[in-house]
Amino acid sequence: MTSNGNKDFRDALFARHENVVTSGLSMVGDALMVAAVPVGLATRRFKVSIGALGAGYLVAVIAHLFEPGTVRDEVIGVARHPIWAVRAETERVSKAFLQRSA
DSSP: OOHHHHHHHHHHHHHTTOSHHHHHHHHHHHHHHHHHHHHHHHHTOHHHHHHHHHHHHHHHHHHGGGSTTOHHHHHHHHHHOHHHHHHHHHHHHHHHHHHHHO
């Protein structure tokens, strides 16, 4: 896909996070997934890292139950374009924090 595809992906991801509960829980899931690496390194246990990653993913999927019809699209979209997903999610979370601080 082209950069247009990346923009389309981002717009679709943003649309799947319009519900406040979905957006908030997705951020919690993101935080758990990001924390998986330092937690695993700190504990020196691979299973702890995988557990944190799995918990974050589970929270993110559960978040989409509050935005009907988005679970499948979110899972498939992220699986197909993980780098675009990370970029779009980073932008979404950044915008959310900037709006709250303004």
